[in-house]
Amino acid sequence: MITLLKSATIIDTHSKYHNQTKDILIVDGIIKEINDIISQKENYQIVELPDLKVSTGWFDSSVSFGEPGYEERETLNNGLDTAAKSGFTSVAVNANTQPVIDNKSAVEYLINKATFKATDIYPIGALTQQSKGVEMAELYDMQQSGAVAFGDYKKPIENDNLMKIALLYAQNFNGLVMSFPKNNAIAGEGVANEGVNATILGLKGIPALAEEIQVARDLFLLEYTDGKLHIPTISTAKSVKLIKEAKKKGLQVTCSVAIHNLLLNDEELHGFDAKVKVNPPLRTKEDVKAIQKAVKEGVIDIITSDHNPIDVEEKKVEFSIAKDGTIGLESAFSALNTIFDIDIITKCISENPRKIFGLPSLKINEGETASLSLFTTEGDYIFSEKNIFSNSKNSIFLNRKLKGKAYGIYNNKQLVLN
Structure with missing residues (x-):
């Protein structure tokens, strides 16, 4: 599966692309290309989300x-x-x-x-x-x-x-x-x-x-x-x-x-x-x-x-x-x-x-393994049970005003969005 993240602001202080908005092409779990605009192809899995930001996982x-x-x-x-x-x-x-x-x-x-x-x-x-x-x-x-x-x-x-x-x-x-x-x-x-x-x-x-x-x-x-x-x-x-x-x-x-x-x-x-x-x-x-x-x-x-x-x-x-x-x-x-x-x-x-915890460091650069968290920092909302995926619902933040949200991840050659 080839995945293309469109207009993603990269958050990685160890990357030369830090705070830059780029397209990110992921092929077989590896970041193949990072560029201003990467043209889409029919077999690409396209991810295009409001105020999309990505960081290391x-x-x-x-x-x-x-x-x-x-x-x-x-x-x-x-x-x-x-x-x-x-x-x-x-x-x-x-x-x-x-x-x-x-x-x-x-x-x-x-x-x-x-x-x-x-x-x-x-x-x-x-x-x-x-x-x-x-x-x-x-x-x-x-x-x-x-x-x-x-x-x-x-x-x-x-x-x-x-x-x-x-x-x-x-x-x-x-x-x-x-x-x-x-x-x-x-x-x-x-x-x-x-x-x-x-x-x-x-x-x-x-x-x-x-x-x-x-x-x-x-x-x-x-x-x-x-x-x-x-x-x-x-x-x-x-x-x-x-x-x-x-x-x-x-x-x-x-x-x-x-x-x-x-x-x-x-x-x-x-x-x-x-x-x-x-x-x-x-x-x-x-x-x-x-x-x-x-x-x-x-x-x-x-x-x-x-x-x-x-x-x-x-x-x-x-x-x-x-x-x-x-x-x-x-x-x-x-x-x-x-x-x-x-x-x-x-x-x-x-x-x-x-x-x-002794795990390998991650970077958002071409040639690196894609282990990415996808999110937005924008938008206030009230956290409610509809935002809970767990079987148990015992959240201390229920009915509280929060800001921004996680969209999901790309890791282990898999894209998961909520």
Whole structure:
């Protein structure tokens, strides 16, 4: 199949065509020609869309699909289709399945199930067996089978020595260790950010300290082991400060933030809507401001949707017992486009995550493999259920005003448009 993208504005700071509007001819998955005007032929698949922009393929570093074990939340097939329609050419899939992805066979199962899909799948293996935090999982074997990192999704490693050993052991094969930033003893039974709003509403609070003390511990262990660490989904101003200082010291630490923690604060708690119950919780306006600044300064490396489908039975219940999590793939770009310029967005959802997770870099130049996200930055709209492709509908951004949208992707010699 020969595909021709007409009048596409190229967003790629590493390409000589950056910010230029060109026609792009793709032949058998390779960018054959980039020019002002490329004449159409009958056998061409033509893509001509309003305000079409293309960037190197987006990579979401934290996505949960239910399969295996929780197919009622989401299947791999529909999940990957959702990612493609949302503009993502690659997703890193968390190990929170049943059984947990903690061995090479489980990693290979995910990869094999995704064969022939437009969106690539990269498993994150569990750091500990069954994500129970007791014994380390088969990290090396999982990496040899295709795992790109190791972490227990939303489960902190409470055993300090276990985290130390993991950071040391992973150095033998350049493995990336992930540590969820939460101290359960301090967080206790909290369900929302500890602060004025939780107090007014009578909700048990999760102090910012619960995150920050875990970040501090992990950074001390990182300095001791001289290892490589990724801290997913930070949410407080002090966490930013700690990580910034660690980077200045030269420690190999990277971090991410979930999109909802970038845009929303704990004032959303009023109304007791379980859609806004996430982990880490929505923090204060001051935290949100600090997190946004950290993205612009490059202290925070990656932005993730932290896509986590939850079935209605576990969300449409009393706030305090509702399950944490929100889907986010479908709203990811449109939400980010309300606060950041396109160069920051593409750096944090394409360039940086690929580098950190050890994937080859991408470029939009003639002769390069075509792995492209297609989108527009124009047009406001209200995000509603008709914009959701996931089986689960638990979106924190439902009924919110967003801007621009993903059109789809070209990847693996396939064009997917929503």
